[in-house]
Amino acid sequence: MSTKDVKKTTEAQIAVHWQEEDYYYPSSQFTGQANLTDPSIRKRFSLDNFPDYYTEFAELLTWYKYWDEVLDTSDPPCWKWFKGGKLNASFNCIDRHLNKNKNKTAIHFVPELEEERVDHITYQELYVRVNEFAALLRDFAGLKKGDRVTIHMPMSAELPITMLACARLGVIHSVVFGGFSASACADRIIDSNSRVLISMDAYYRSGKLLNHKQNADEAVQISKNEGQIVDKVLVWQRYPGKYSSETPMVENRDFFVNDVIKNYYGERIEPEHMLAEDPLFLMYTSGTTGKPKGCQHSTGGYLAYVAGMSKYIQDIHPEDVYWCMADIGWITGHSFIVYGPLALCASTVIYEGVPTYPDAGRSWRIAQDLDVNIFHTAPTAIRALRKIGPDEPAKYNYHFKHMTTVGEPIEPEVWKWYESVVGKGKATIVDTWWQTETGGFLCSTVPGIEPMKPGSAGPGVPGIHPIIYDDDGNEITQSGIAGNICIQNPWPGGFQTIWGDRDRYVESYYARYCKDPNSKDWRDWPYLAGDAATRSEDGYYRILGRIDDVINVSGHRLGTKEIESAALVVEEIAEAAVVSVAHDIKGTEPDLYVALKPGIESSDEIVQKVSDTICSQIGKIAKPRKIWLVPDMPKTRSGKIMRRVLGSISNSQDVGDVMTLANPEIVETIKNMVQNT
Numbered sequence: 001m002s003t004k005d006v007k008k009t010t011e012a013q014i015a016v017h018w019q020e021e022d023y024y025y026p027s028s029q030f031t032g033q034a035n036l037t038d039p040s041i042r043k044r045f046s047l048d049n050f051p052d053y054y055t056e057f058a059e060l061l062t063w064y065k066y067w068d069e070v071l072d073t074s075d076p077p078c079w080k081w082f083k084g085g086k087l088n089a090s091f092n093c094i095d096r097h098l099n100k101n102k103n104k105t106a107i108h109f110v111p112e113l114e115e116e117r118v119d120h121i122t123y124q125e126l127y128v129r130v131n132e133f134a135a136l137l138r139d140f141a142g143l144k145k146g147d148r149v150t151i152h153m154p155m156s157a158e159l160p161i162t163m164l165a166c167a168r169l170g171v172i173h174s175v176v177f178g179g180f181s182a183s184a185c186a187d188r189i190i191d192s193n194s195r196v197l198i199s200m201d202a203y204y205r206s207g208k209l210l211n212h213k214q215n216a217d218e219a220v221q222i223s224k225n226e227g228q229i230v231d232k233v234l235v236w237q238r239y240p241g242k243y244s245s246e247t248p249m250v251e252n253r254d255f256f257v258n259d260v261i262k263n264y265y266g267e268r269i270e271p272e273h274m275l276a277e278d279p280l281f282l283m284y285t286s287g288t289t290g291k292p293k294g295c296q297h298s299t300g301g302y303l304a305y306v307a308g309m310s311k312y313i314q315d316i317h318p319e320d321v322y323w324c325m326a327d328i329g330w331i332t333g334h335s336f337i338v339y340g341p342l343a344l345c346a347s348t349v350i351y352e353g354v355p356t357y358p359d360a361g362r363s364w365r366i367a368q369d370l371d372v373n374i375f376h377t378a379p380t381a382i383r384a385l386r387k388i389g390p391d392e393p394a395k396y397n398y399h400f401k402h403m404t405t406v407g408e409p410i411e412p413e414v415w416k417w418y419e420s421v422v423g424k425g426k427a428t429i430v431d432t433w434w435q436t437e438t439g440g441f442l443c444s445t446v447p448g449i450e451p452m453k454p455g456s457a458g459p460g461v462p463g464i465h466p467i468i469y470d471d472d473g474n475e476i477t478q479s480g481i482a483g484n485i486c487i488q489n490p491w492p493g494g495f496q497t498i499w500g501d502r503d504r505y506v507e508s509y510y511a512r513y514c515k516d517p518n519s520k521d522w523r524d525w526p527y528l529a530g531d532a533a534t535r536s537e538d539g540y541y542r543i544l545g546r547i548d549d550v551i552n553v554s555g556h557r558l559g560t561k562e563i564e565s566a567a568l569v570v571e572e573i574a575e576a577a578v579v580s581v582a583h584d585i586k587g588t589e590p591d592l593y594v595a596l597k598p599g600i601e602s603s604d605e606i607v608q609k610v611s612d613t614i615c616s617q618i619g620k621i622a623k624p625r626k627i628w629l630v631p632d633m634p635k636t637r638s639g640k641i642m643r644r645v646l647g648s649i650s651n652s653q654d655v656g657d658v659m660t661l662a663n664p665e666i667v668e669t670i671k672n673m674v675q676n677t
């Protein structure tokens with residue numbers, strides 16, 4: 001990628017103007033009980049001791065066979081962690097806890113409707129249900145180690161049951177966020193060559209029971225048109241024994257899990273002994289092209305890393321009730337609703353619905369009633385809760401010892417409300433910076449050791465050694481100067497490759513700052529995270545936003561190219577350009593500029609059609625704030641659309657010098673159109 005193509009996002013411009021804030025210190029009550037209070041961890045996890053320090057995380061797991069080598073670097077940048085080691089993720093999250101904790105709640109499932117009872121699933125029950133479903137997957141669906149399965153399910157207890165059943169068999173799961181459209185689901189089915197799709201009939205969202213099975217039908221049809229046959233669709237029921245969707249079941253293709261599973265009652269499946277480097281799952285994420293990337297995560301490295309992060313950064317103890325409000329369909333949910341908390345034998349909360357349904361007190365009632373003591377959410381949710389119910393938390397009797405923010409930069413103002421009102425001044429906060437690709441945290445304070453600073457993620461977590469490079473590859477050591485944040489060393493949670501596209505993996509994350517493409521020394525392969533960042537004197541990093549064509553809407557990552565390609569599906573559209581616009585709750589949201597093909601008249605119908613198409617191609621989360629039909633795009637002389645100029649217009653900022661454009665006069669026209677609306 002040429003460095004000239006790299007643009008700073010508007011988030012970056014806003015965030016870089018934040019003031020340095022004062023420290024907040026954890027209470028002695030917190031540090032008195034924290035899992036990690038020994039500052040020597042920083043020394044132990046220094047690069048001099050790399051990679052051996054990561055065995056401390058691996059030791060948190062139960063292995064069938066220990067590894068022969070901590071890190072194999074023979075095939076850079078595809079690192080192999082704990083090579084030769086054998087384990088099973090389902091065994092580590094369930095079986096090994098039964099001896100002492102079988103009666104303990106593993107999962108609290110909270111339905112959105114408050115009149116429905118909360119389901120408390122013990123570790124023993126989880127064990128039984130995962131085994132029975134694994135038997136069904138193996139003997140009825142014919143799945144075996146290494147096969148891929150696409151899972152398109154809402155937040156439900158059945159979702160982790162499904163994931164853990166796959167893990168038990170060594171089947172690679174690919175969970176697609178439930179709110180994604182059938183078409184997005186189909187893309188992932190096709191890319192991963194899944195021949196089994198696991199779905200659910202319906203789920204609640206803002207008080208409405210949504211028909212979800214319909215997505216399965218459409219996804220299977222689209223996949224078929226593209227040559228990928230799905231021969232079985234397994235459908236969980238929101239109300240077991242009752243079908244809650246109007247979409248007919250297709251004979252010999254669709255099966256109700258709750259019917260078929262009866263044949264597997266009492267079955268027990270010996271967990272597959274997986275190699276540490278065998279893939280555990282794929283998680284698709286957005287990048288600079290329209291095609292999502294299937295991030296392939298390993299079994300041993302990933303699980304060791306999330307167990308370590310859950311224990312030392314999330315401070316999870318087995319007796320904690322842990323509520324991460326993310327969706328399991330994102331990496332946060334995989335790592336910090338399912339695998340991390342369950343590996344540590346905690347109780348994890350899964351909430352079906354909207355945090356503010358039916359009112360702004362709902363989240364705090366859940367926290368109070370389940371006695372949640374660790375809480376994890378994103379700035380977008382914090383902003384929404386603050387806006388509609390700033391005084392609500394005080395009305396409820398819950399006690400958080402620890403809170404997390406993740407997914408986007410958090411404004412110091414919002415951080416302070418989170419600290420004083422949600423945390424009641426008593427919770428230690430971690431601002432965790434990481435990505436789908438990284439499996440677990442990259443930057444965060446260690447809560448029992450390092451003070452918090454609003455607006456800063458903190459130093460690299462123990463073991464992670466960040467570095468900031470300028471566009472020419474020189475290290476930026478001066479504080480406050482923004483550059484491209486990279487990680488100097490590999491770490492066990494890092495993804496192994498992009499499914500089926502190793503070249504794109506190397507190109508997107510390593511090519512930019514690789515010192516020698518023939519080197520087998522990890523020191524020559526810094527990982528490019530794709531974010532701009534600054535470091536301050538104290539070594540804390542402030543993340544400023546993406547440097548590539550990725551935008552962050554309510555903590556959800558969307559590729560501008562994905563939205564543009566969806567718009568171009570509409571036949572009247574000739575060109576499309578997406579820019580991000582600052583929004584007080586969502587952080588940013590997309591604005592879409594479209595130019596029509598010659599001879600086509602602009603109309604409200606076209607605007608509606610584009611909006612509908614984006615929702616059906618990707619999902620509602622990608623719906624633009626505004627769709628602007630413009631007579632032409634501002635372009636360079638070589639014909640490139642100047643998204644920077646459009647971005648400035650959408651954000652009411654100065655467009656800068658546009659005289660070098662091929663068509664500078666269009667800028668004024670578009671500006672009048674946008675700013676007078």
Ligand code: WT7
Nearest residue numbers: 332406407408409431432433434435436543557
């Ligand atoms: C991008 C990754 C990691 C789970 C959720 C998102 C942004 C993430 C922070 C944070 C500022 C953050 C970055 C990153 N981001 N956490 N604490 N402060 N920005 O995962 O969808 O892969 O998105 O989210 O821009 O690159 P993702």
